[in-house]
Amino acid sequence: MKRLVVKWLLLPLSGLYGLVVDIRNWLFDSHLLKSYRPSVYSISVGNLTVGGTGKTPMIEFLIKRYVFSAVNGMGETATLSRGYGRKTNGFRIATGTDSAETIGDEPLQLYRKFGTQVRVCVGERRVDAILSLLRLHPETKRILLDDAFQHRAVRPHLSILLMDYNRPFYDDYAFPAGRLRERRKGARRADVVVVTKCPMNLWATEQERIARRIRRYTSPGVPIFFAGLSYSSPMTLATHQVATDLNPVVLVSGLANADPLEQYVRQTFGLRSHYRFADHYAYTRADLDVLLADLPAETVLLTTEKDWVKLDALLSPEERSTLPLFYLPVAVQFLAGQETEFTQFLDANALKNR
Structure with a gap:
């Protein structure tokens, strides 16, 4: 009931916000603000x-x-995003030296999976980023x-x-x-x-x-x-090999809506607990230490691909190869x-x- 009352009280502000966005969209639709159609x-x-x-x-x-x-x-397909959560600015093409701090967690996830086949790019000013990409790589x-x-x-x-x-x-x-x-x-x-x-x-x-x-x-x-x-079989952080018999698990996620993931893990593996962090959460070593210290005996830690690329950067080679850490790939079906x-x-x- 309280949430409903708050929503109704906020509706006038929503109307004002919507009006501002409507005006912006009208300016683009009327060609009073320029929009760029890429040449590719x-x-x-x-x-x-x-x-x-x-x-x-x-x-x-x-x-x-x-x-x-x-x-x-080869090299004909590129992805471009703003690179949410990164600590850099401007246009960047991902390389093997990049991290979530330099390009963002989702671009890093894409680069680790497809970096040998596509160019993964970030840039908050997308028109400038596209022009830079095409200038550097006209084969796109x-x-x-x-x-x-x-x-x-x-x-x-x-x-x-x-x-x-x-x-x-x-x-x-x-x-x-x-x-x-x-x-x-x-x-x-x-x-x-x-x-x-x-x-x-x-x-x-x-x-x-x-x-x-x-x-x-x-x-x-x-x-x-x-x-x-569609969730694939869990993969080990160390070798990216398929893992089996992960019962029970402790789930760690930093998603906008982790409910579908939690439901799947609960039904498939047996869920001991779920640590929910904010979307695009920037994990620290202190966070990881708490997760590992609280991990019950005979359980494993399971996370998402997006969270894996950030947690993995906090691990030592020995921890990566010995600790019971896994990530869960997901795809559209x-x-x-x-x-x-x-x-x-x-x-x-x-x-x-x-």
Whole structure:
């Protein structure tokens, strides 16, 4: 009841915030503020809400789609994000010497997985970053823009809007009464909507009900797809080998919404406890010492890929090889039959924008 009262009290401020964002969007839509269309094919992945909707797994899906396709050549695909949480400024292309402090946790995760196949870049001024990238690497043919839905200075060739199944934007409000970065009608800029973190057995009738509510805010004809998260087998921090029989586990996560992860770990491995940290939390050695000191006997510590790249940097080689530490890979998994339709949509849009 108290939360509901607070929300209603904050609605006038949400209206004011929404109005300011509306004016900004109108200035871009009216071409009074300039937007830059990259000279190479660009895909934006973003959301309307504050917090995680599965943007990094979607970027990974797109990387795999292009890197493992016949149309991709070495160095032709690049990712670009702001590099949230980094302590550096300006444009950077990730190298083997970078850390979460220099490029951010999610770009570092991408670099460790795909750095030999794609260029992972960060830059808070995305137009300048794209121009720098193309000047340094003119062989680049496509750029994947992470968390760029509100970055109106860049006008991508394809805009993918993600919506968390558990937190639909059509039931939410603009900040501060809600979690929206802009009003719901911002969805009109999307070329396609993907509802993420869905149960894999989501009924077709429920999918259609959700799609009808989304279509109230999108442009006519925008396709809507549904996807869940697929967790792979845990991997060891030391050797990145598949691990088995992890019962029970202590879970450590720094996510915007860790509920789906906790539910999966509880059902699959047996959850002893869950240490929840803020999204993009910058772990310290003191944090790690507490986690290890509190780790019960006969249990293991399990974390996410995003948290692994930060915790791993705090470990000594001996600790990495001897302590029971594991991370859990995650990927986008479209509901039955929809991955083929989604990739066909991607191909058709790329062909249209040649």
